[in-house]
Amino acid sequence: MLTNIRLLTLAIAALYLMPAMAHDSHVHKAPWQACEQKQKSQQCSYHNGAGDLFKGTCQLFSKVLMCARNQPIIYADKLAKQAKQKIIDKASHKSSN
Amino acid sequence: MKKIITFGVPLLSLFLLSACGSDDADDDSVIEDSSSIAVDITKFSSSTVVEEVSCTLSNGESSTCYEITINGFPSDRDELGPFCPPSTSTEAADAGKWFDDGVLYDLTGEFITNLDTFYGDNFWELYDENGNVKITDTQESCEAAARPDVDEAYYNYCVECDISYYEEETGGGVSSIYTIPATPVARSNTSSVDGSVGIAFNGVTLDAAAPAADILRAYTIAAFDDCVGHVNPFAGYHYHGANHGEGTCPGVEYEEDGHAGAFGYALDGYAIYSMLDESGEEETDLDECRGHTDETRGYHYHSAGAGENMFIGCFAGETAE
Numbered sequence: 001m002l003t004n005i006r007l008l009t010l011a012i013a014a015l016y017l018m019p020a021m022a023h024d025s026h027v028h029k030a031p032w033q034a035c036e037q038k039q040k041s042q043q044c045s046y047h048n049g050a051g052d053l054f055k056g057t058c059q060l061f062s063k064v065l066m067c068a069r070n071q072p073i074i075y076a077d078k079l080a081k082q083a084k085q086k087i088i089d090k091a092s093h094k095s096s097n
Numbered sequence: 098m099k100k101i102i103t104f105g106v107p108l109l110s111l112f113l114l115s116a117c118g119s120d121d122a123d124d125d126s127v128i129e130d131s132s133s134i135a136v137d138i139t140k141f142s143s144s145t146v147v148e149e150v151s152c153t154l155s156n157g158e159s160s161t162c163y164e165i166t167i168n169g170f171p172s173d174r175d176e177l178g179p180f181c182p183p184s185t186s187t188e189a190a191d192a193g194k195w196f197d198d199g200v201l202y203d204l205t206g207e208f209i210t211n212l213d214t215f216y217g218d219n220f221w222e223l224y225d226e227n228g229n230v231k232i233t234d235t236q237e238s239c240e241a242a243a244r245p246d247v248d249e250a251y252y253n254y255c256v257e258c259d260i261s262y263y264e265e266e267t268g269g270g271v272s273s274i275y276t277i278p279a280t281p282v283a284r285s286n287t288s289s290v291d292g293s294v295g296i297a298f299n300g301v302t303l304d305a306a307a308p309a310a311d312i313l314r315a316y317t318i319a320a321f322d323d324c325v326g327h328v329n330p331f332a333g334y335h336y337h338g339a340n341h342g343e344g345t346c347p348g349v350e351y352e353e354d355g356h357a358g359a360f361g362y363a364l365d366g367y368a369i370y371s372m373l374d375e376s377g378e379e380e381t382d383l384d385e386c387r388g389h390t391d392e393t394r395g396y397h398y399h400s401a402g403a404g405e406n407m408f409i410g411c412f413a414g415e416t417a418e
Contacts, residue, residue: 030198048198057385059410060289068410072379
């Protein structure tokens with residue numbers, strides 16, 4: 001009985017929480033967020049939904065700072081390879097010492 | 098910069114406010130190498146009218162400029178679109194595009210169905226119970242949904258405006274006039290983009306970043322076609338990104354040396370080339386305006402990716418007043 005009440009309470013709480021969580025969510029605005037605390041021409045970077053890395057400088061577009069990429073995109077698979085290589089390098093460095 | 102379109106005073110005022118070209122006051126970055134090559138007006142399509150005029154540049158100096166009248170319809174295509182997918186089962190070939198955080202997505206029926214998951218907000222629902230996507234299919238609805246303060250009646254709509262509402266002649270577009278220096282003049286400090294960025298050779302405006310946050314806040318998608326262009330009541334058909342050679346969008350030929358091909362001029366008169374060279378590589382020495390210099394092309398820009406909501410980072414040259 002107690003378990004059933006707990007389950008019911010959880011279900012009601014979930015019903016109330018779900019819409020609230022959904023409406024607290026973001027719209028995707030990483031290029032703008034990357035420059036929120038920065039000045040024009042400062043370096044910035046952001047990841048897209050696929051995990052690719054965009055690096056550039058903050059530039060004004062219609063008076064709003066946005067990260068304008070000026071370096072080649074570093075794709076997620078390359079980032080993963082770099083991270084893996086780092087771990088291998090670290091491990092081989094450790095074993096050689 | 099001078100830009101004229103004919104929609105009546107309120108719209109014209111709005112547009113002119115948003116098309117001031119550049120803002121000189123707040124820029125402090127110095128672009129060092131800006132060897133300048135004269136604008137080649139033969140690159141523009143035959144539907145573009147070019148006239149040599151006297152002008153004053155943003156540094157106050159007198160110069161010679163080209164007054165370029167574009168008709169606003171891409172000379173290398175017969176029709177625009179597709180934009181919004183008609184139903185939740187529409188495949189990529191019959192749908193347009195949408196971009197987010199640097200990625201250009203196929204605006205398929207499936208993408209529309211999953212917008213709530215994509216944006217993490219279950220208010221998104223751009224389709225009815227029969228799987229029909231809600232599209233602004235009249236001039237009234239497109240104008241109510243395409244304005245900055247979207248009419249709430251059009252929340253959860255895929256927004257598209259037909260060029261026929263605004264074309265100045267059948268099969269045409271909305272004409273605009275731009276003035277650009279005949280030979281670019283390097284600036285000592287970069288200048289910000291505050292309105293249009295430049296002109297494509299095919300007679301279409303390269304526009305500044307689309308206000309993606311405002312669009313999404315109203316639970317709308319301002320659908321693009323494969324060329325990352327769309328129609329709004331203020332500017333007619335215009336581009337927000339460079340995407341060539343995909344779907345219905347014509348490609349841009351590479352240069353003889355394998356360098357990316359040019360597709361337009363920025364308002365400072367420097368040419369804008371595609372992002373990638375023939376090997377699929379991107380330049381590694383771009384300055385903050387996304388420009389660099391080589392012996393063949395002098396100073397020039399490379400466009401950002403099709404999903405990045407921008408072409409160049411700033412102006413390295415003086416613009417016309």
